[in-house]
Amino acid sequence: MPAAPTTLPLVATAGATAGACCAPLTGEPLSAETAAALARTLKALADPARLRLLSLVAAHEGGEACVCDLTEPLGLSQPTVSHHLKVLVEAGLLTRDKRGVWAYFAVVPETLNALAAVLVTPARPAS
Amino acid sequence: MPAAPTTLPLVATAGATAGACCAPLTGEPLSAETAAALARTLKALADPARLRLLSLVAAHEGGEACVCDLTEPLGLSQPTVSHHLKVLVEAGLLTRDKRGVWAYFAVVPETLNALAAVLVTPARPAS
Numbered sequence: 184m185p186a187a188p189t190t191l192p193l194v195a196t197a198g199a200t201a202g203a204c205c206a207p208l209t210g211e212p213l214s215a216e217t218a219a220a221l222a223r224t225l226k227a228l229a230d231p232a233r234l235r236l237l238s239l240v241a242a243h244e245g246g247e248a249c250v251c252d253l254t255e256p257l258g259l260s261q262p263t264v265s266h267h268l269k270v271l272v273e274a275g276l277l278t279r280d281k282r283g284v285w286a287y288f289a290v291v292p293e294t295l296n297a298l299a300a301v302l303v304t305p306a307r308p309a310s
Numbered sequence: 311m312p313a314a315p316t317t318l319p320l321v322a323t324a325g326a327t328a329g330a331c332c333a334p335l336t337g338e339p340l341s342a343e344t345a346a347a348l349a350r351t352l353k354a355l356a357d358p359a360r361l362r363l364l365s366l367v368a369a370h371e372g373g374e375a376c377v378c379d380l381t382e383p384l385g386l387s388q389p390t391v392s393h394h395l396k397v398l399v400e401a402g403l404l405t406r407d408k409r410g411v412w413a414y415f416a417v418v419p420e421t422l423n424a425l426a427a428v429l430v431t432p433a434r435p436a437s
Contacts (some may be wrong), residue, residue, distance in 0.1 A: 209419075218359075234352075239339050241340050
């Protein structure tokens with residue numbers, strides 16, 4: 184079971200359908216608290232290496248990967264990859280499951296879907 | 311008509327349905343170029359004041375607002391608000407339309423919807 188996300192309160196109560204939990208960004212003005220939480224999660228995502236890590240983990244066999252699978256395709260050192268993975272886990276975007284020598288990481292679809300639900304915006308009527 | 315977004319190539323070809331243009335983050339590994347462009351747009355969003363500005367603009371009468379409408383609800387100075395608005399315009403998240411003394415800003419739904427489409431992730435099969 185995915186660990187509960189820690190930095191996006193919008194997501195903490197999310198069930199399988201993230202859409203039900205999250206008021207869209209463009210619905211009504213965000214409170215300062217909601218905006219701060221959302222910004223923290225977006226900051227964790229807003230890095231090219233972390234975006235590539237997320238997509239590599241998701242595309243990996245079984246939907247999970249260890250650091251050992253990720254250093255070579257990214258061309259980054261293991262400590263650097265581990266740092267980025269930690270940021271993603273802390274943001275609730277990845278889970279971490281230690282098994283034997285390695286920790287295995289998997290994407291948390293609920294967090295990404297909750298973010299997507301916040302961003303979805305109805306088209307403006309033609310003026 | 312909204313200005314063409316300048317930093318998210320994924321969006322540059324977006325029509326009304328952003329979903330058609332953007333490969334999901336968790337579909338196949340992102341290229342370095344796509345990840346860099348996506349990170350730039352997410353960075354523009356990943357700020358509490360800018361998230362609140364976007365939601366204030368969207369919620370404003372007629373879906374547009376000038377700096378004069380935005381300083382008081384945010385409690386920030388006009389130069390600070392203008393700086394954040396500039397970042398959002400450069401990221402293709404807001405349009406700017408100068409009319410008379412004021413510039414009027416409006417949300418670009420296509421950019422937000424393209425980001426949402428990138429983030430949407432299918433649920434993992436139960437293990």
